[in-house]
Amino acid sequence: MQAMPARSRAPCFRGASGRRGCPCPPYRRPRRGSRYLTTKRTVCIVQKRDTEKMYAMKYMNKQQCIERDEVRNVFRELEILQEIEHVFLVNLWYSFQDEEDMFMVVDLLLGGDLRYHLQQNVQFSEDTVKLYICEMALALDYLRSQHIIHRDVKPDNILLDEQGHAHLTDFNIATIIKDGERATALAGTKPYMAPEIFHSFVSGGTGYSFEVDWWSVGVMAYELLRGWRPYDIHSSNAVESLVQLFSTVSVQYLPTWSKEMVTLLRKLLTVNPEHRFSSLEDMQAAPSLAHVLWDDLSEKKVEPGFVPNKGRLHCDPTFELEEMILESKPLHKKKKRLAKNKSRDSSRDSSQSENDYLQDCLDAIQQDFVIFNREKLKRSQDLTNEPLTAPETGDAAEPMVDSETESVALPMCGSICPSGGSS
Numbered sequence: 001m002q003a004m005p006a007r008s009r010a011p012c013f014r015g016a017s018g019r020r021g022c023p024c025p026p027y028r029r030p031r032r033g034s035r036y037l038t039t040k041r042t043v044c045i046v047q048k049r050d051t052e053k054m055y056a057m058k059y060m061n062k063q064q065c066i067e068r069d070e071v072r073n074v075f076r077e078l079e080i081l082q083e084i085e086h087v088f089l090v091n092l093w094y095s096f097q098d099e100e101d102m103f104m105v106v107d108l109l110l111g112g113d114l115r116y117h118l119q120q121n122v123q124f125s126e127d128t129v130k131l132y133i134c135e136m137a138l139a140l141d142y143l144r145s146q147h148i149i150h151r152d153v154k155p156d157n158i159l160l161d162e163q164g165h166a167h168l169t170d171f172n173i174a175t176i177i178k179d180g181e182r183a184t185a186l187a188g189t190k191p192y193m194a195p196e197i198f199h200s201f202v203s204g205g206t207g208y209s210f211e212v213d214w215w216s217v218g219v220m221a222y223e224l225l226r227g228w229r230p231y232d233i234h235s236s237n238a239v240e241s242l243v244q245l246f247s248t249v250s251v252q253y254l255p256t257w258s259k260e261m262v263t264l265l266r267k268l269l270t271v272n273p274e275h276r277f278s279s280l281e282d283m284q285a286a287p288s289l290a291h292v293l294w295d296d297l298s299e300k301k302v303e304p305g306f307v308p309n310k311g312r313l314h315c316d317p318t319f320e321l322e323e324m325i326l327e328s329k330p331l332h333k334k335k336k337r338l339a340k341n342k343s344r345d346s347s348r349d350s351s352q353s354e355n356d357y358l359q360d361c362l363d364a365i366q367q368d369f370v371i372f373n374r375e376k377l378k379r380s381q382d383l384t385n386e387p388l389t390a391p392e393t394g395d396a397a398e399p400m401v402d403s404e405t406e407s408v409a410l411p412m413c414g415s416i417c418p419s420g421g422s423s
Contacts (some may be wrong), residue, residue, distance in 0.1 A: 014178070019262060045108060052187045055093060056108045058149065059101040066361045072317035077171045081106075082372050084146055087298065088139040088170035090159060095372040099362075102369060111160030111308035114224065120156055124224045126261045132158070132224070132262070134283065134292055136217050141280035144210045149183055150174050153216035154192045164304030182207030191233040192216040195246040195271050198239050211273035216267025225261070226254065230269060246271050260288030308387055 041391060046057045050231065063070035069143045094105040114132075117124075126222070136153065158172040173187045184200055184207040194215035222230045230251040233242060251269055253262045264286060267277040283289055296302050362378040 016338050036111050046105065047355065054108045055105045058102075058104045058106065061101055062362055062365050063100075063358065066358065066365075071361070071365060073372050074173050075145070075370075077174065078102075078104065078146060078370060078372070080171050080174055080176065082370065082374075083144070084148070085374070086139055086142045088135045088165070088167050089142075090167050091372045091374070092372065097366065097369045097371070099366075100250065102365070106169075107167070109159040109161045111162050112308075114155035114160070114166070114191045114220070116159075117306075117308075118224065125259055125305050126225065130261070130264070130289065130292075130302055131297075131302065132166045133221050133268075134289065134294075134297055136168060136220075137280055137283045138294075138298055139168045140210070140213050140217070143213070144279070146173055147176050147178060148215075149177060149210055151183075151188045152192070153213050153220060154189055155220055158220070160308055162308065162310060163300070164307040167298055167386055177209065182209050182407060184208075186239070188212075188216075190235050190237060190242070191229050191231070192219045194273065196273050196403075197241045198246075200296065202243050203238055209272070211276050211278040212266055214276060215273075218265055219263060221268065222251070225257065226415040246316070264288045367408070 041058045041060045043056055043058050047053060047054050060070075060074055062071075065074055078092070078095055082095070085091050090107050092106050094102060094103075096103050136158070140150070140153075148171075150171065151173050152170060153168065156287060157168060159167050159169055161167065175183050175185070175187070177183055186197060186201040188197060190214075194208065194212035196205075197212055198205050199205055219229055219231075231245060234244070237245075251265075253265065257265075264277075267282070268288065270276040277283060277286070284292075284294060293302065294402060
């Protein structure tokens, strides 16, 4: 990293690898599409000009990330996503930045997340839930091979494609552990967090490992079948009370569920992680999944029992209308806004120092952000037969924000719904 101005508390957000990437690809807005909100980032649909392929593009405001102390999480997520690719993950294709925002271009999945479908009172069959469990088992097995614990598996983070297959997304709090190491941080969404996470936090135990994600799959599967979770846990619950809860409360299984389904859920919701189903081998050996054709499953040849309605927008439009009205810095006006900011900054008194720390942070993000192009890396890999890794190219390339390359968010999709959608 190049030397920064001699200011106090100079920040650094470099990822562990310190890699640099390649320039961002050109995008254009499609004729029709939608834009919707997540809890931490805004998402729009974009189209790459040369291939005409559609993607979802997440963009995160740098200043807001600094104020919320989220920069390192964003950098960690990018570093993880740049190294992985799997059929049941939401894969990263490009990452780039401009002066205001960081951008992540990922697979576009239009089937909605499982939380939305739960809220729409979809009745999931046992076969459908088993399929989701198996698809998540393949995803988690792959993540384990990459030493990654996701730590936030839940219906909100499982997106369906248009055929109904499940894909895991949001690596914002994922962590990488080396062989023999264990995680110790209290991280996740409380109702889906495994007992050993709370126990480790309270008692200072040995920590936890990959088994925690499989517990979360069990909670999710139970919720899909019954409509509520196996334990009455909320974000307001004290951690100490949750440790006691798992030792005193038993999970109730409906008598209408098949014996095979109950057995599978019991194995996933075993409090002791040493006895819990927590590997693909465990799943493949389970009598309740003996009929599963795992090779076909990994190639998406198994037809899902639930297929999202292609004529509907599978997200809640409520918050998007509010976002359209209230957003003070819409993305489609970015070019003019950046030009105005440059003019304003150049006229400031250089002796002003009240925003020095913020500027240091922005400078560090600009310097350390890894620009990524999976398409280009794949072409390079095809030519060299070498593993897919992001290149080290020295200083990060400057973003292209002009009339030919500007990434544009769309006004809401009036052709699909009156006010848009949120996810």
